[in-house]
Amino acid sequence: MRTLLTIASLGLLGMTSSTFALDEAAAESLARKSGCFKCHAIDKKKDGPPYKEIAGKWKGKGDAEQKLTTHVTTSPKVKIDGKEEDHEQLKSKDPGDVKNVVQWILSR
Ligand code: HEC
Numbered sequence: 001m002r003t004l005l006t007i008a009s010l011g012l013l014g015m016t017s018s019t020f021a022l023d024e025a026a027a028e029s030l031a032r033k034s035g036c037f038k039c040h041a042i043d044k045k046k047d048g049p050p051y052k053e054i055a056g057k058w059k060g061k062g063d064a065e066q067k068l069t070t071h072v073t074t075s076p077k078v079k080i081d082g083k084e085e086d087h088e089q090l091k092s093k094d095p096g097d098v099k100n101v102v103q104w105i106l107s108r
Contacts, residue, residue, distance in 0.1 A: 020103065027104030034091040039080070042108055047080050051108040058106060068102045 058064035
């Protein structure tokens with residue numbers, strides 16, 4: 001029990017030491033609620049690219065967070081089976097919620 005508690009508190013310390021603490025459960029839940037998983041999976045191609053591939057594509061690019069934030073909040077046109085469609089937006093306008101999902105995608 002003592003060992004378990006120690007591991008748990010180390011985990012918490014690890015989280016608070018970074019400036020932004022990713023809330024994976026909240027990110028997944030908002031993505032689910034927003035219908036994102038209809039077209040995206042973590043590592044499988046559906047109508048949209050897998051989040052792992054998106055993370056890879058943007059890795060190390062300074063404007064990744066800004067670009068993806070725009071992508072998931074402004075409904076840009078995307079091509080699905082050759083047809084142009086408006087991309088889905090997140091069902092929350094809270095900047096913290098949006099950042100959380102964007103960071104979650106970028107850390108896949
Ligand atoms: C109807 C299908 C569909 C839904 C629903 C959808 N997406 Fe997408 N998404 C796409 C497609 C297709 C692309 C690829 C666009 C491209 O590369 O031109 C894409 C691309 C992306 C990208 C990468 C953008 C880039 O510039 O690299 C992100 C991030 C993303 N989607 C997040 C989301 C989130 C978050 C949601 C939920 C709010 C969502 N998507 C819902 C189809 C969808």
